[in-house]
Amino acid sequence: MxxxxxxxxxxxxxxxxxxxxxxxxxxxxxxxxxxxxxxxxxxxxxxxxxxxxxFEDGFSGIQGILEDPDTVTALKLTVTVAISAVVVNTLFGVGISLLLVRSEFPGKRALSALVDLPLSVSPIVVGLALVLVYGGRNGWFGPTLEGAGLQVVFATPGIVMATAFVALPLVIREVVPVLEEIGTDQEVAAQTLGANGWQTFWRVTLPAIKWAIVYGVVLSLARSLGEFGAVKVVSGNVLGQTRTATLVVEEKYLNFDQQGAYATAFLLAMVSVACIVIVSVIRPKNERS
Amino acid sequence: MLWFSLLVLIPLCAVVVTAAEGGWDTFWTTITNGQTAAAIRLTVTAAAVVTVVNVVVGPMIAWVLVRDRFWGKGALELLIDIPFALPTIVAGLVLLSLYGHDSPLGIDVANMPSSVYLAYLFVTLPFVVRMVQPVLEQLELDVEEAAASLGASRFTTFRRIILPSLTPAIAAGAALSFARGVSEYGSLVLLSGNLPFKTEVTSVRILSSVENNNLAGAAAVATVLLVISLLVIVLLDVLQRRVAVRD
Structure with a gap:
């Protein structure tokens, strides 16, 4: 032997x-x-x-942007927006993945193709589309919403929507293949043992797709923090109110504040590199188990 | 479903409807306007050229990552994903630091048409590689060995055995990278200088229409981009089905 x-x-x-x-x-x-x-x-x-x-001048660059109140506000806004968009996308992504994999309905193929659309649409077009519909003055729904006291474009909700739009497919793309792979055996078994729909989802389906959701969330987070084009159109770039970190980078660079631009860019790059490292570290571990 | 319609479908329909409101003639004059046409031409040419480069280089990178073994391969693997995760504006800044005015290499492409190609190369890098890699990993070495033992040369083995199984993946990656190239905006803002007729791409053109409050014009150009994206999505769907059939 x-x-x-x-x-x-x-x-x-x-x-x-x-x-x-x-x-x-x-x-x-x-x-x-x-x-x-x-x-x-x-x-x-x-x-x-x-x-x-x-780091040419030591830590003064980083220190400089962290002491600049406008930049700090922008960073805070970016984080808030990214987290809201990720939460929305995760809930929606899991829901639509279940819909796409577990049920049959007319137009399913079209829906699954459309879900990928945000990946290939230009961020500028995304921004434009949102402005056309939710714009305060002459959008389709904008004036009505504004009448109800909700300003979307040139305000935080618009930025969240734009960010959610561009990061939309990421969770779905991770979850759908896993759902397809695990099949329905365990879910059916749970149901025959008397579990209701919610219990089945919570106890059986969710643990199985847990890792796929985690990847999706990390990728979405990286994408959301870094969204620029769509946000630029939608936000109006109001200093201290709707200016996000990526807009700060552009602003600083165009104002010849290279040090500040590089420092802000470095912070953003660090986060996105960290996200990839996290994904590449947890992925093989999960695949082995 | 409702959220999806509110977020994606209705806004995109609004673009097309706004473009259509002016009638065909307005639409046509808008997109054939000299500056816009030049922007569209540059965008499509650059995206096409970059896609071709990716189609050649992408499988090579995938090959090295899958079949070769050497120290530091893990780091290369990580590098592939960076362009995908890096915020586009940061990507522009990053490229500017090496290929800009104070380039340590002495290569200055800032404000030149070649900067558009460079930015596209950077942001579209992962697509072909990531599509080809899993297929290449699944490919059986046995078949290649069988071909070799039957007297096929390395080139023949590559052309007759490896290439056909990779083709759908390469095509899918190419479609994605073309779509991404056409729609790219963020990385170009700082790098290309957005000079009309020279380095201005379609996305920038749309943005300047929006800023001039010419929403109808912006929508017309945006429709062109949307049509390209839709074509790519349909192509991808067909290709994915072909890959599935192969499996």
């Missing part, structure tokens, strides 16, 4: 090794070199430069 076990391993690893070394030797190395160079030039170097520029 031990003999079998020890003998089984080398043949598994060996063909790959042998094949990739002598036969694909030069091509593989060239390819590796090319890919590494390409990624370093396009991604790694520029990103690291921003970090370097931020």
């Amino acid at each position: 031990t003999d079998l076990l020890t003998r089984e391993q080398p043949p598994k690893a060996a063909p790959v090794r042998r094949r990739s070394r002598p036969r694909k030797g030069p091509v593989a190395y060239l390819l590796r070199l090319f890919v590494t160079a390409y990624l370093v030039l396009l991604v790694a170097w520029p990103v690291s430069l921003v970090a370097i520029r931020t």
Whole structure:
């Protein structure tokens, strides 16, 4: 038995090794070199430069933006907006994923295609669309809502909507494949054992899709914090009220405050890199289990 | 469903309706206006060129990430996702720091048409790679070995065995990266300078119409972009079905 076990391993690893070394030797190395160079030039170097520029004068850059009340307000607004959008998208995303996977209805295919639409629509178009419908002066619903005391465009609700729009597919895209994979066996079993719909969802379905939701949430969070185009159209960029962190970066750069722009950009970049690291750390762990 | 309609469907319909209100002639004059047409042409050309680059480079990156083993591969894996997660305005700033006025490489593309290509390359990087990678991982080495043992050269193996199974994934990635390129805005604001006829892309054009309170004109151009997005979505849906059939 031990003999079998020890003998089984080398043949598994060996063909790959042998094949990739002598036969694909030069091509593989060239390819590796090319890919590494390409990624370093396009991604790694520029990103690291921003970090370097931020800390050129030590921590004064970061300190500067954290002491600037306008920037702090913008950062707070960004966080509030991102969290609201993520909460909305998570609830909605799980709901619509269940709908897409577990039920049959006419137009399902169209709906599942439309759900992906926000990924490929320009953020500017998103902003424009929201302004056309919810704009205070001549939107479709805007004047009515404003009459009811709810200003959407040029106010926080509009920013939340724009952010929710662009990050919409992320949770759905993570949850749908998992739902498809787990099938309905366990849910049916739970129901035959007397669980009601809510219990089935809470005890059976939710634990199974837990990790998919977590990825979706982390990705949405990264996307929401960084949304720029749609927010720019919808927010009106009112200093201290509807200016978000990404708008601050642009503003500062255009006003020749490079240090401030780099520092704010660095903060945003840190958060998004942290999000990817989190996803890449928890993903393999989950797939193994 | 209601939330989805309120958030996505009704606003997008509003764009099309507003564009249609002016009638076909207004729509046509708006989008064939010199500056707008130049913007659309630049956007589509740049997105197409970048997509072609991605179609070539994307599978190469995926190949290295899946089949090659070397120190630091994990870091490369992480780098792929950065353009997706990085806020677009930060992406623009990031590129500007290496390829801008005080570039340590001496390459200055700021305010040049090439900056549009650069920004597109950056933001569309993950799409083809991420679509191809899982397919390549599932691909059996046995088949390639069988082909090789039957006397196929490396190139033949690649062309007849590997490429056909990757094609749907590459095409899907290409569609996504084209759509993303066409709709890109944030990374260009700082990088390209938005010079009319030279580096102004469609999204910027729409924004300036909005800022001039020319909502109808903005809607007309936005409709063009929406149609492109819809085409891409339909194409993707078809391709995904083909991948599913293959499995």
